[in-house]
Amino acid sequence: xxxxxxxxxxxxxxxxxxxxxxxxxxxxxxxxxxxxxxxxxxxxxxxxxxxxxxxxxxxxxxxxxxxxxxxxxxxxxxxxxxxxxxxxxxxxxxxxxxxxxxxxxxxxxxxxxxxxxxxxxxxxxxxxxxxxxxxxxxxxxxxxxxxxxxxxxxxxxxxxxxxxxxxxxxxxxxxxxxxxxxxxxxxxxxxxxxxxxxxxxxxxxxxxxxxxxxxxxxxxxx
Amino acid sequence: xxxxxxxxxxxxxxxxxxxxxxxxxxxxxxxxxxxxxxxxxxxxxxxxxxxxxxxxxxxxxxxxxxxxxxxxxxxxxxxxxxxxxxxxxxxxxxxxxxxxxxxxxxxxxxxxxxxxxxxxxxxxxxxxxxxxxxxxxxxxxxxxxxxxxxxxxxxxxxxxxxxxxxxxxxxxxxxxxxxxxxxxxxxxxxxxxxxxxxxxxxxxxxxxxxxxxxxxxxxxxx
DNA sequence: TCATCTATGTGAAAGCCTTCACAAAATAGG
DNA sequence: CCTATTTTGTGAAGGCTTTCACATAGATGA
Numbered sequence: 001x002x003x004x005x006x007x008x009x010x011x012x013x014x015x016x017x018x019x020x021x022x023x024x025x026x027x028x029x030x031x032x033x034x035x036x037x038x039x040x041x042x043x044x045x046x047x048x049x050x051x052x053x054x055x056x057x058x059x060x061x062x063x064x065x066x067x068x069x070x071x072x073x074x075x076x077x078x079x080x081x082x083x084x085x086x087x088x089x090x091x092x093x094x095x096x097x098x099x100x101x102x103x104x105x106x107x108x109x110x111x112x113x114x115x116x117x118x119x120x121x122x123x124x125x126x127x128x129x130x131x132x133x134x135x136x137x138x139x140x141x142x143x144x145x146x147x148x149x150x151x152x153x154x155x156x157x158x159x160x161x162x163x164x165x166x167x168x169x170x171x172x173x174x175x176x177x178x179x180x181x182x183x184x185x186x187x188x189x190x191x192x193x194x195x196x197x198x199x200x201x202x203x204x205x206x207x208x209x210x211x212x213x214x215x216x217x218x219x220x221x222x
Numbered sequence: 223x224x225x226x227x228x229x230x231x232x233x234x235x236x237x238x239x240x241x242x243x244x245x246x247x248x249x250x251x252x253x254x255x256x257x258x259x260x261x262x263x264x265x266x267x268x269x270x271x272x273x274x275x276x277x278x279x280x281x282x283x284x285x286x287x288x289x290x291x292x293x294x295x296x297x298x299x300x301x302x303x304x305x306x307x308x309x310x311x312x313x314x315x316x317x318x319x320x321x322x323x324x325x326x327x328x329x330x331x332x333x334x335x336x337x338x339x340x341x342x343x344x345x346x347x348x349x350x351x352x353x354x355x356x357x358x359x360x361x362x363x364x365x366x367x368x369x370x371x372x373x374x375x376x377x378x379x380x381x382x383x384x385x386x387x388x389x390x391x392x393x394x395x396x397x398x399x400x401x402x403x404x405x406x407x408x409x410x411x412x413x414x415x416x417x418x419x420x421x422x423x424x425x426x427x428x429x430x431x432x433x434x435x436x437x438x439x440x441x442x443x444x
Numbered sequence: 445t446c447a448t449c450t451a452t453g454t455g456a457a458a459g460c461c462t463t464c465a466c467a468a469a470a471t472a473g474g
Numbered sequence: 475c476c477t478a479t480t481t482t483g484t485g486a487a488g489g490c491t492t493t494c495a496c497a498t499a500g501a502t503g504a
Contacts, residue, residue, distance in 0.1 A: 022425045068482040069470040086435030104326035179430040195433040197426040203244040204419040208401040211417040213308030290452045290499045
């Protein structure tokens with residue numbers, strides 16, 4: 001692992017490579033369920049609709065995990081990718097905004113399955129504060145800075161309306177947290193050492209809309 | 223518009239450009255609310271944390287919308303982008319899988335606001351079939367092919383477990399639909415003329431996990 | 445009307461990412 | 475043990491995207 005850390009300091013690894021690591025991890029779960037001991041870059045590529053060269057190149061940034069002529073050891077590679085991604089542990093997460101989307105995410109099994117554990121909820125609505133969602137009592141957002149500061153929570157999911165998202169983020173930053181998953185449709189301003197990922201579901205539909213309207217078929221003659 | 227269609231046939235426009243068009247559209251709403259008549263590429267870039275050159279280059283693929291020395295006419299540019307994206311109309315959408323996420327999306331205001339109208343729900347769970355969500359009665363997924371074929375519905379949102387997503391997609395394709403927003407954590411196999419966008423929320427948390435573990439700060443000395 | 449200023453539109457350059465193609469390493473089979 | 479086969483790991487090439495930098499065109503003000 002330390003070898004990797006050092007590599008990372010020398011060469012910045014692209015966002016796309018990291019995102020594909022998640023895909024490889026997922027593909028390896030499938031292969032593992034099939035009972036295979038090893039898997040080739042070709043097979044992994046097929047599962048996620050990528051190219052074998054891409055798979056090999058991506059993995060090569062982090063080390064040599066395969067055996068020539070044979071492929072990659074499934075269990076081992078999966079563990080190594082989990083280690084690189086930092087998902088070989090549990091992450092405690094707070095969620096702000098217990099509306100439609102927010103409360104759906106509290107019960108979202110895929111988060112739990114990957115070790116992302118929502119352990120605290122915040123809202124500003126008096127009717128919601130004190131109510132119980134899957135065993136978690138909703139806290140008043142007024143106390144967010146003190147309740148997050150120095151807590152075991154390291155990530156926050158934001159499901160509040162766009163108009164208040166920036167205020168919430170300012171508090172999260174004040175509390176010293178550095179990772180935010182944002183469902184509000186606004187560009188959040190944060191210091192350079194804070195990471196934000198945006199989940200913009202309407203934008204994906206807009207892309208589909210564009211594709212349909214422009215008949216943007218993949219196998220169209222150019 | 224036809225000028226644009228023709229341009230499009232000559233030069234394929236990148237996915238990133240289209241995604242940024244959505245951002246520009248959103249930024250223009252903000253500028254419009256502020257009461258400005260015109261806006262510069264610099265201002266648009268600031269709102270979405272991009273560069274002015276990027277904004278101008280992206281827009282230039284579709285035409286010359288600005289006035290030198292002045293900027294872009296807000297209302298007009300917003301309408302033109304909406305036209306390009308195909309969001310100057312209502313899209314009727316079916317949603318399959320009325321679980322946590324699915325039912326949250328039925329009430330998701332951002333979809334409605336952008337003209338994405340969920341008009342039909344499907345599920346395979348007998349307890350859910352026939353139940354009412356925001357005025358829509360859940361249909362039996364068995365009838366999905368016949369109910370979608372030739373209907374006014376052109377997009378489908380999939381919120382079913384990964385293990386059944388491919389079967390659902392096969393039916394959607396059979397019904398002749400060509401646009402799918404997929405929340406299941408699997409890579410769906412579709413013909414080349416069908417568009418799929420994947421919404422993988424756990425993957426975004428994995429990216430944050432990676433960033434934190436590798437202290438991947440943006441202003442770090444290389 | 446003219447000079448100054450502002451901001452677009454866009455070729456060209458730079459940078460980044462993906463794909464190619466092949467040497468190297470290990471397996472498998474006889 | 476040796477040959478044929480498989481599949482990795484990786485420089486180099488190719489292709490795509492972003493950024494640069496400036497000519498151009500219109501606005502603004504005296």
